[in-house]
Amino acid sequence: MSEEKNKSVSKMPLERLTEIIEAYGGHSRNWPESEREAAERLLEDPGQARLMASAAELDRELDSMRPIVPSGELQARILADFDRIALRLGLRMAGARSRLKNVVDVVWPGAPLWQPACALALSLALGIVAGALVRPESWRDPADSSATSLLDAPPSVDPGQAG
Amino acid sequence: MIEDPDAELVARAGAGDRAAAQLLMTRHLPKMITLARRMLGDPGDAEDAVQEAFMRLWIHAARWRPGAAKFETWLYRVTLNQCYDRLRKRPTARLEEAATVADPAADPQRTLVNADLYAAVARAVLDLPERQRAAILLCHYQECGNIEASEILGVSVEALESLLARGRRALRQRLGHWNER
Numbered sequence: 001m002s003e004e005k006n007k008s009v010s011k012m013p014l015e016r017l018t019e020i021i022e023a024y025g026g027h028s029r030n031w032p033e034s035e036r037e038a039a040e041r042l043l044e045d046p047g048q049a050r051l052m053a054s055a056a057e058l059d060r061e062l063d064s065m066r067p068i069v070p071s072g073e074l075q076a077r078i079l080a081d082f083d084r085i086a087l088r089l090g091l092r093m094a095g096a097r098s099r100l101k102n103v104v105d106v107v108w109p110g111a112p113l114w115q116p117a118c119a120l121a122l123s124l125a126l127g128i129v130a131g132a133l134v135r136p137e138s139w140r141d142p143a144d145s146s147a148t149s150l151l152d153a154p155p156s157v158d159p160g161q162a163g
Numbered sequence: 164m165i166e167d168p169d170a171e172l173v174a175r176a177g178a179g180d181r182a183a184a185q186l187l188m189t190r191h192l193p194k195m196i197t198l199a200r201r202m203l204g205d206p207g208d209a210e211d212a213v214q215e216a217f218m219r220l221w222i223h224a225a226r227w228r229p230g231a232a233k234f235e236t237w238l239y240r241v242t243l244n245q246c247y248d249r250l251r252k253r254p255t256a257r258l259e260e261a262a263t264v265a266d267p268a269a270d271p272q273r274t275l276v277n278a279d280l281y282a283a284v285a286r287a288v289l290d291l292p293e294r295q296r297a298a299i300l301l302c303h304y305q306e307c308g309n310i311e312a313s314e315i316l317g318v319s320v321e322a323l324e325s326l327l328a329r330g331r332r333a334l335r336q337r338l339g340h341w342n343e344r
Contacts, residue, residue, distance in 0.1 A: 023327040024309070030302060032309045032320075058331060061338050064280045065288075068197040074210050075188060078217045081234055082176070082184045083219045129267065 013040040017048060026056035169234040170227075172188040177225030184224075188217065191235065194305055195242050201300045202246040204289045208253075212245035232314060239305070239315045243297055250293060295330035298323055 017039050024030045030041055042048065169190070173184035195216060198211035219241050227234065288296055294316065300322075301312040313323040 011245065019324065019328070022331065023324040024302060025331065030306065053287070054335070055331075058335055058338070059303070061280065061284055062288075062299075062334070064277065064284050065201070065304070067193060067304075068200045068209075070192045070196045070213075071210070074196070074214065077214055078188055078192070079181070079185060081214065081218050082181065082221045085177045085218070089225075 012042060014042060014045065014047070017042045017045075018051060020056050021048070021051050025059045025062075026052050027059055167229050167233045170229045173220075173224050173227045173234055176221070185219065187220070191238055192217075195238065197306060198239070198300055199246055201243055201285075201288055201304065202243070202293075202296060203249055204285070208249050209246075212249055215245050217241040229299070229333060233311075236311055236314050238316075239307070243315065246297075247293060283338060285332075287334050290337065291330050291333055295326050295333065298326035299330045299334070304326060316338060 016035070019037065020031050020039050024032075028036055028040055037092065043052065169187065172187050172190075174181045176187055192213065195213045196209060197214045200206060202238060203209045203212065216238065220238065288299065291299065297316060298312065301307040301315060302309070307315065309320050309323060312321045316326075318326070
Protein backbone atom coordinates (compact mmCIF):
# COMPACT_ATOMS: atom_id res chain seq x y z
CA MET A 1 0.00 0.00 0.00
CA SER A 2 1.48 3.40 -0.96
CA GLU A 3 2.64 5.64 1.81
CA GLU A 4 1.01 8.69 0.20
CA LYS A 5 -2.52 9.13 -1.03
CA ASN A 6 -1.59 10.44 -4.47
CA LYS A 7 -4.81 11.84 -5.89
CA SER A 8 -5.11 14.03 -8.98
CA VAL A 9 -6.07 17.69 -8.63
CA SER A 10 -9.61 17.21 -9.88
CA LYS A 11 -10.47 14.05 -7.96
CA MET A 12 -9.83 14.70 -4.26
CA PRO A 13 -12.97 13.87 -2.27
CA LEU A 14 -14.13 16.29 0.42
CA GLU A 15 -13.56 13.60 3.03
CA ARG A 16 -9.84 13.62 2.22
CA LEU A 17 -9.70 17.42 2.66
CA THR A 18 -11.34 16.97 6.06
CA GLU A 19 -8.71 14.36 7.01
CA ILE A 20 -5.92 16.69 5.92
CA ILE A 21 -7.23 19.65 7.92
CA GLU A 22 -7.88 17.54 11.03
CA ALA A 23 -4.34 16.12 10.89
CA TYR A 24 -2.20 18.98 9.67
CA GLY A 25 -4.24 22.03 10.67
CA GLY A 26 -5.18 25.16 8.77
CA HIS A 27 -1.74 26.13 7.38
CA SER A 28 -1.63 24.72 3.85
CA ARG A 29 2.19 24.84 3.98
CA ASN A 30 1.94 21.90 6.45
CA TRP A 31 -0.27 19.84 4.13
CA PRO A 32 1.18 16.91 2.14
CA GLU A 33 3.00 18.44 -0.80
CA SER A 34 1.51 16.07 -3.36
CA GLU A 35 -2.05 16.94 -2.31
CA ARG A 36 -1.72 20.63 -1.49
CA GLU A 37 -2.95 22.05 -4.78
CA ALA A 38 -5.98 19.79 -4.96
CA ALA A 39 -6.85 20.51 -1.34
CA GLU A 40 -6.57 24.28 -1.79
CA ARG A 41 -9.02 24.14 -4.68
CA LEU A 42 -11.58 22.40 -2.48
CA LEU A 43 -11.38 25.21 0.09
CA GLU A 44 -13.82 27.10 -2.09
CA ASP A 45 -16.48 24.73 -0.77
CA PRO A 46 -18.49 26.65 1.87
CA GLY A 47 -18.84 23.52 4.01
CA GLN A 48 -15.13 23.59 4.75
CA ALA A 49 -15.06 27.13 6.16
CA ARG A 50 -16.10 26.12 9.69
CA LEU A 51 -13.57 23.30 9.78
CA MET A 52 -10.83 25.64 8.59
CA ALA A 53 -11.80 28.28 11.17
CA SER A 54 -11.57 25.74 14.00
CA ALA A 55 -8.22 24.46 12.76
CA ALA A 56 -6.87 27.99 12.36
CA GLU A 57 -7.87 28.83 15.94
CA LEU A 58 -5.90 25.87 17.34
CA ASP A 59 -2.97 26.81 15.10
CA ARG A 60 -2.93 30.31 16.62
CA GLU A 61 -2.92 28.85 20.11
CA LEU A 62 -0.12 26.44 19.28
CA ASP A 63 1.84 29.32 17.72
CA SER A 64 1.86 31.09 21.10
CA MET A 65 4.82 28.85 21.99
CA ARG A 66 7.83 30.36 20.28
CA PRO A 67 11.09 28.56 19.47
CA ILE A 68 13.61 28.09 22.27
CA VAL A 69 16.92 29.94 22.01
CA PRO A 70 19.78 27.61 23.02
CA SER A 71 21.93 28.90 25.86
CA GLY A 72 25.59 29.77 25.42
CA GLU A 73 26.45 27.28 28.16
CA LEU A 74 24.79 24.43 26.29
CA GLN A 75 26.63 25.33 23.09
CA ALA A 76 29.93 25.43 24.96
CA ARG A 77 29.28 22.00 26.52
CA ILE A 78 28.42 20.46 23.14
CA LEU A 79 31.62 21.78 21.56
CA ALA A 80 33.66 20.68 24.59
CA ASP A 81 32.28 17.17 24.03
CA PHE A 82 33.42 17.37 20.41
CA ASP A 83 36.93 18.45 21.45
CA ARG A 84 37.15 15.65 24.01
CA ILE A 85 36.02 12.95 21.56
CA ALA A 86 38.25 14.24 18.77
CA LEU A 87 41.22 14.27 21.15
CA ARG A 88 40.46 10.76 22.37
CA LEU A 89 40.22 9.39 18.83
CA GLY A 90 43.39 11.24 17.83
CA LEU A 91 45.35 9.97 20.85
CA ARG A 92 44.34 6.38 20.13
CA MET A 93 45.97 6.55 16.69
CA ALA A 94 48.99 8.46 17.98
CA GLY A 95 49.46 5.87 20.77
CA ALA A 96 49.73 2.95 18.34
CA ARG A 97 52.22 4.83 16.20
CA SER A 98 54.30 5.74 19.23
CA ARG A 99 54.41 2.13 20.53
CA LEU A 100 55.65 0.88 17.15
CA LYS A 101 58.28 3.62 17.11
CA ASN A 102 59.54 2.46 20.55
CA VAL A 103 60.11 -1.09 19.26
CA VAL A 104 61.93 0.19 16.18
CA ASP A 105 64.18 2.46 18.27
CA VAL A 106 65.41 -0.58 20.26
CA VAL A 107 66.40 -2.48 17.11
CA TRP A 108 67.46 0.47 14.97
CA PRO A 109 68.01 3.53 17.21
CA GLY A 110 67.20 6.92 15.79
CA ALA A 111 65.95 5.64 12.45
CA PRO A 112 62.69 6.81 10.90
CA LEU A 113 60.13 4.05 10.51
CA TRP A 114 60.56 3.69 6.76
CA GLN A 115 64.18 2.54 7.07
CA PRO A 116 63.65 -0.61 9.13
CA ALA A 117 60.47 -1.26 7.14
CA CYS A 118 62.44 -1.24 3.87
CA ALA A 119 65.15 -3.42 5.38
CA LEU A 120 62.57 -5.97 6.46
CA ALA A 121 60.91 -5.95 3.06
CA LEU A 122 64.28 -6.41 1.31
CA SER A 123 65.21 -9.34 3.55
CA LEU A 124 61.92 -11.00 2.84
CA ALA A 125 62.33 -10.55 -0.88
CA LEU A 126 65.86 -11.99 -0.85
CA GLY A 127 64.68 -14.98 1.11
CA ILE A 128 61.93 -15.72 -1.37
CA VAL A 129 64.33 -15.43 -4.33
CA ALA A 130 66.91 -17.66 -2.65
CA GLY A 131 64.32 -20.28 -1.96
CA ALA A 132 63.21 -20.28 -5.58
CA LEU A 133 66.76 -20.68 -6.92
CA VAL A 134 67.97 -23.57 -4.67
CA ARG A 135 67.62 -27.06 -6.31
CA PRO A 136 65.47 -29.52 -4.41
CA GLU A 137 68.10 -32.30 -4.15
CA SER A 138 70.55 -30.05 -2.36
CA TRP A 139 68.15 -29.87 0.61
CA ARG A 140 69.57 -33.23 1.62
CA ASP A 141 73.01 -32.85 3.24
CA PRO A 142 75.30 -35.54 1.70
CA ALA A 143 77.37 -35.59 4.90
CA ASP A 144 74.43 -36.69 7.03
CA SER A 145 74.66 -40.43 6.26
CA SER A 146 72.97 -41.45 9.50
CA ALA A 147 69.73 -39.79 8.48
CA THR A 148 69.72 -41.36 5.02
CA SER A 149 70.77 -44.73 6.32
CA LEU A 150 67.60 -44.99 8.34
CA LEU A 151 65.54 -44.29 5.29
CA ASP A 152 67.47 -46.83 3.18
CA ALA A 153 67.36 -49.52 5.79
CA PRO A 154 65.22 -52.56 5.17
CA PRO A 155 61.82 -52.62 6.86
CA SER A 156 62.95 -55.11 9.48
CA VAL A 157 65.21 -52.57 11.15
CA ASP A 158 63.57 -50.63 14.00
CA PRO A 159 64.53 -46.91 13.54
CA GLY A 160 64.54 -46.50 17.26
CA GLN A 161 67.33 -49.08 17.61
CA ALA A 162 69.71 -47.42 15.06
CA GLY A 163 72.88 -45.91 16.47
CA MET B 164 20.46 8.48 -2.94
CA ILE B 165 18.85 11.65 -1.63
CA GLU B 166 20.58 15.00 -1.64
CA ASP B 167 21.67 15.84 1.88
CA PRO B 168 22.78 19.41 2.65
CA ASP B 169 24.59 18.22 5.79
CA ALA B 170 26.61 15.35 4.29
CA GLU B 171 29.81 17.34 3.71
CA LEU B 172 29.74 18.98 7.15
CA VAL B 173 29.21 15.62 8.85
CA ALA B 174 32.16 14.12 6.97
CA ARG B 175 34.39 17.04 7.94
CA ALA B 176 33.29 16.88 11.57
CA GLY B 177 34.06 13.15 11.52
CA ALA B 178 37.58 14.03 10.38
CA GLY B 179 38.04 16.33 13.38
CA ASP B 180 37.12 19.65 11.75
CA ARG B 181 35.90 21.81 14.67
CA ALA B 182 34.56 24.55 12.41
CA ALA B 183 32.35 22.01 10.66
CA ALA B 184 31.13 20.70 14.01
CA GLN B 185 30.26 24.22 15.12
CA LEU B 186 28.35 24.87 11.89
CA LEU B 187 26.37 21.65 12.36
CA MET B 188 25.55 22.66 15.90
CA THR B 189 24.49 26.18 14.89
CA ARG B 190 22.31 24.79 12.13
CA HIS B 191 20.47 22.15 14.15
CA LEU B 192 20.64 23.01 17.85
CA PRO B 193 17.73 25.50 17.90
CA LYS B 194 15.33 22.96 16.41
CA MET B 195 16.63 20.15 18.60
CA ILE B 196 16.35 22.10 21.86
CA THR B 197 12.86 23.34 20.95
CA LEU B 198 11.73 19.78 20.22
CA ALA B 199 13.29 18.40 23.41
CA ARG B 200 11.91 21.22 25.54
CA ARG B 201 8.36 20.73 24.22
CA MET B 202 8.64 16.96 24.68
CA LEU B 203 10.08 17.06 28.19
CA GLY B 204 9.02 20.40 29.66
CA ASP B 205 12.00 20.56 32.01
CA PRO B 206 14.80 22.80 30.63
CA GLY B 207 17.57 20.80 32.30
CA ASP B 208 16.31 17.50 30.96
CA ALA B 209 15.91 19.00 27.49
CA GLU B 210 19.51 20.29 27.49
CA ASP B 211 20.79 16.91 28.69
CA ALA B 212 18.87 15.09 25.94
CA VAL B 213 20.18 17.38 23.22
CA GLN B 214 23.76 17.28 24.55
CA GLU B 215 23.61 13.48 24.51
CA ALA B 216 22.23 13.50 20.95
CA PHE B 217 25.14 15.62 19.77
CA MET B 218 27.56 13.37 21.65
CA ARG B 219 26.23 10.44 19.60
CA LEU B 220 26.74 12.52 16.49
CA TRP B 221 30.40 13.29 17.32
CA ILE B 222 31.10 9.64 18.04
CA HIS B 223 29.47 8.33 14.84
CA ALA B 224 30.25 11.19 12.44
CA ALA B 225 33.30 9.47 10.94
CA ARG B 226 31.15 6.45 10.02
CA TRP B 227 28.18 8.41 8.62
CA ARG B 228 27.42 7.45 5.04
CA PRO B 229 24.82 9.31 2.97
CA GLY B 230 22.02 6.94 2.05
CA ALA B 231 18.27 6.73 1.96
CA ALA B 232 17.70 9.02 4.94
CA LYS B 233 18.84 12.57 5.53
CA PHE B 234 21.23 13.31 8.36
CA GLU B 235 18.66 15.68 9.93
CA THR B 236 16.11 12.84 10.04
CA TRP B 237 18.64 10.71 11.93
CA LEU B 238 19.41 13.55 14.35
CA TYR B 239 15.70 14.15 15.06
CA ARG B 240 15.24 10.46 15.73
CA VAL B 241 18.21 10.30 18.12
CA THR B 242 16.93 13.39 19.97
CA LEU B 243 13.43 11.93 20.28
CA ASN B 244 14.83 8.64 21.59
CA GLN B 245 16.77 10.56 24.25
CA CYS B 246 13.51 12.30 25.19
CA TYR B 247 11.59 9.00 25.37
CA ASP B 248 14.31 7.54 27.64
CA ARG B 249 14.01 10.45 30.06
CA LEU B 250 10.21 10.36 30.02
CA ARG B 251 10.19 6.70 30.97
CA LYS B 252 12.50 7.31 33.90
CA ARG B 253 10.66 10.18 35.54
CA PRO B 254 7.56 10.16 37.74
CA THR B 255 4.37 11.57 36.18
CA ALA B 256 4.16 14.49 38.64
CA ARG B 257 7.24 16.11 37.13
CA LEU B 258 5.43 16.54 33.81
CA GLU B 259 2.87 18.81 35.47
CA GLU B 260 5.58 20.84 37.22
CA ALA B 261 7.52 21.23 33.99
CA ALA B 262 4.46 22.62 32.23
CA THR B 263 4.44 25.64 34.52
CA VAL B 264 8.02 26.67 33.66
CA ALA B 265 8.00 30.08 32.02
CA ASP B 266 8.96 30.49 28.39
CA PRO B 267 12.57 31.77 28.49
CA ALA B 268 12.03 33.51 25.16
CA ALA B 269 9.00 35.36 26.48
CA ASP B 270 8.75 39.06 25.90
CA PRO B 271 8.78 40.83 29.28
CA GLN B 272 6.02 43.07 27.96
CA ARG B 273 3.81 40.06 27.19
CA THR B 274 0.30 40.47 28.59
CA LEU B 275 -1.01 38.23 31.35
CA VAL B 276 -3.50 36.64 28.94
CA ASN B 277 -0.74 35.64 26.53
CA ALA B 278 1.42 34.31 29.36
CA ASP B 279 -1.52 32.24 30.60
CA LEU B 280 -2.15 30.98 27.07
CA TYR B 281 1.49 29.96 26.69
CA ALA B 282 1.37 28.04 29.98
CA ALA B 283 -1.96 26.40 29.05
CA VAL B 284 -0.67 25.32 25.64
CA ALA B 285 2.59 24.00 27.11
CA ARG B 286 0.64 22.02 29.70
CA ALA B 287 -1.82 20.68 27.11
CA VAL B 288 1.00 19.56 24.81
CA LEU B 289 2.82 17.85 27.69
CA ASP B 290 -0.41 16.07 28.64
CA LEU B 291 -0.60 14.39 25.22
CA PRO B 292 0.53 10.76 24.91
CA GLU B 293 4.21 10.72 23.87
CA ARG B 294 3.72 9.73 20.24
CA GLN B 295 0.89 12.22 19.63
CA ARG B 296 3.04 14.90 21.25
CA ALA B 297 6.02 14.00 19.06
CA ALA B 298 3.86 14.02 15.91
CA ILE B 299 2.39 17.45 16.71
CA LEU B 300 5.83 18.88 17.56
CA LEU B 301 7.44 17.57 14.38
CA CYS B 302 4.67 18.65 12.00
CA HIS B 303 3.51 21.92 13.54
CA TYR B 304 6.62 23.33 15.20
CA GLN B 305 9.51 21.72 13.33
CA GLU B 306 7.63 22.01 10.01
CA CYS B 307 8.65 18.52 8.97
CA GLY B 308 6.85 17.16 5.93
CA ASN B 309 4.56 14.17 6.45
CA ILE B 310 7.03 11.72 4.89
CA GLU B 311 9.98 12.97 6.94
CA ALA B 312 7.93 12.99 10.16
CA SER B 313 6.70 9.44 9.54
CA GLU B 314 10.31 8.30 8.96
CA ILE B 315 11.46 9.95 12.19
CA LEU B 316 8.67 8.30 14.17
CA GLY B 317 9.03 4.98 12.35
CA VAL B 318 5.38 4.83 11.29
CA SER B 319 3.40 4.96 8.06
CA VAL B 320 1.99 8.26 6.80
CA GLU B 321 -1.51 6.98 7.62
CA ALA B 322 -0.46 6.25 11.19
CA LEU B 323 1.15 9.71 11.43
CA GLU B 324 -2.10 11.36 10.32
CA SER B 325 -4.01 9.35 12.91
CA LEU B 326 -1.61 10.52 15.65
CA LEU B 327 -1.91 14.12 14.48
CA ALA B 328 -5.71 14.08 14.26
CA ARG B 329 -6.09 12.54 17.73
CA GLY B 330 -3.52 14.92 19.18
CA ARG B 331 -5.19 17.99 17.73
CA ARG B 332 -8.62 16.80 18.94
CA ALA B 333 -7.24 16.39 22.47
CA LEU B 334 -5.63 19.83 22.36
CA ARG B 335 -8.88 21.45 21.16
CA GLN B 336 -10.72 19.90 24.10
CA ARG B 337 -8.08 21.05 26.60
CA LEU B 338 -7.84 24.57 25.17
CA GLY B 339 -11.52 24.93 24.32
CA HIS B 340 -12.14 27.59 27.03
CA TRP B 341 -9.74 29.97 25.29
CA ASN B 342 -12.31 30.27 22.50
CA GLU B 343 -14.74 31.90 24.93
CA ARG B 344 -12.39 34.68 26.08
